[in-house]
Amino acid sequence: MTAEATTTQTPGGLELPRPPGVVRRFLGAHPLAVDIFVAAFYLVPSVIGALVASAVDPTPQELIHLVLSAVAGAALLARRQQPAVVFAIATVLLGTSVFLGRDMDVVPTLFALYALAVYRSIRSAWVAFAVTSAVTVSTLVVEVLLAQAKAFTPLETAAVPSGILVLSFSVVAVLIGSNVGNRRRYLNALIDRARQLARERDQQAEIAAAAERSRIAREMHDIVSHSLTVMITLADGSARMAEAAADRPDPAERSAQAMRLVAETGRGALADMRRLLGVLRDGEDVSAAREPQPGVGEIGELIETFRAAGLPVRITITGLPPDDVGQQLTIFRVVQEGLTNALRYAASATAVRVVIVFGPGTVIVTIDDDAALHPSAGHGSGRGLIGLRERVGLYGGTLEAGPRPGGGWRVRAVFDAVRAAAPESTASPTAETPPAPSDPETPPTPAPSTTTKENP
Known part of the structure; x- marks a missing residue:
């Protein structure tokens, strides 16, 4: 067909004009x-x-x-x-x-x-x-x-x-x-x-769709892996307490409390999955309830969930968190993945320490456990760490996961912090921001411009 006679729609969805006459x-x-x-x-x-x-x-x-x-x-x-x-x-x-x-x-x-x-x-x-x-x-x-x-x-x-x-x-x-x-x-x-x-x-649309599917897959992994791990651990503990509750009412009450926590965790995971999968449905009501992505403010609730599952977690936060929502979600997911792996593979751990350091230009998140046996190499698919590396890589950072020199396991993420530009009228020419500590386990005494919170 010649150029002058092209009057049909091309395979790319391009409708060409009809020639005159x-x-x-x-x-x-x-x-x-x-x-x-x-x-x-x-x-x-x-x-x-x-x-x-x-x-x-x-x-x-x-x-x-x-x-x-x-x-x-x-x-x-x-x-x-x-x-x-x-x-x-x-x-x-x-x-x-x-x-x-x-x-x-x-x-x-x-x-x-x-x-x-x-x-x-x-x-x-x-x-x-x-x-x-x-x-x-x-x-x-x-x-x-x-x-x-x-x-x-x-x-x-x-x-x-x-x-x-x-x-x-x-x-x-x-x-x-x-x-x-x-x-x-x-x-x-x-x-x-x-x-x-x-x-x-069309190719750009396919690439964007693939990227969105990858993002949704990472979110699904984080939600399902965390929630199911906590639920399985609580259910196992509840079953053991129920067996020992024949003549003692206190373990029975604790078992019932654990099962209620299992139900709450499952309902929360189900709600998160419905909200996340809602973007994949065409032609349905788009006015469904929307919730913001979790950030640094929700880390406390996350820690309490793992403590309820029996994980001895201590957390230390130093500095001011970044304002960027995406970075806060990344920090939350790193902590969630590290604690989920510790709950799944470090059953013998006596202490799990979470250290988050917000420096002037760098964010350091470290999750350590002291379990002598950590058989993570033979379990799991590894997709959680792969997804985290992609998240951290978006901000020019790196993620390391492996044995600690003194025993146990460490997950450590380091990436650049995104800070909002401060107004020139409020800037102090003599104010100095303290440098980020080189070792997250021994943070220095913070300056007045930072805050330190340690939750035992």
Whole structure:
């Protein structure tokens, strides 16, 4: 389908404009009919004229001219696919028609020059014009020499006017073909560019969708892994206390309290999953209740949940937390993942310490446990740590997870802090912010601009 006839919607969802004019749309939509019309436009008069001339004065020259005209007319059907071959046949007819007792037959050559300019290139059309000029001049020179030697009957039209006429029509054919060909190639380039942009748009949409799916998968892992780990631990402890509650009511009450906490944790996880998966549903009510993502302020509730599950957690927070919501969510998820792994794999731990240091330009989050046996290498899929590395990497940071030198396991995240720009009017030229401590386990005494909170 040509550029002028493109009226349908492209695969990229791009609807191209319809070309103006009913005639142009018809010609563009029926290229074979146009080729048949062009071939018949030349072939019918030529064949009829040759047949009439052969009937009046049958000679071998008339028969040869009839055959060449029929071949050239049939070749015009392939002017779009093979314009060079059509030009070669037309050039043979142009050169031999002089010596067949007729004037120069230039019509097939004109169609061939036009087809070269439109369907090949402008350069090939001008090269073909040079060949046409050479054939025309050389043929007419030979014709004049033979006519002067009385060996050939001269043409009805003189050689010089015939040559000028042929070359003039040839130039016009090349110029018209160049104009149409340039416009055609320009439109094709615009259409190709539009299709490329449409494909790039679709690819960007797919990339964005994949990134969103990855983000949702990380959130789902954090929610499900944390909640189920706490629920399983509480359920196991409740079962053990229930077995020992035959004659003592206190373990029975503790068991019931643990099961109530299991139910609350499950309901909270279910609500988080419904809210998170709501973005994946199309056509449903978008006015559902929305809650903000957890941040540093919710870490206390998170710690209490793990303490209720039997994990001996202590937390120390130094400095002012960043204002960026995304960074606060990252800090929350790092603490959540570290404590979840400790609850799952460090059952023998006697102390789990969470240290969060908010420096002037760096945030350091460390979760340590002292469990002698930490079989995390043989359990789990590792996707939680992979997701955390991606979260931390968004802020130019790193995440390390591995054994501690003195025993136990450590999860440590370090990344750049995003701070809101302070107004110039409130800035103090003499105020100094203390540097972040090099060891999170032994934080220095904070300056007045920071706060230290330790929850035993």
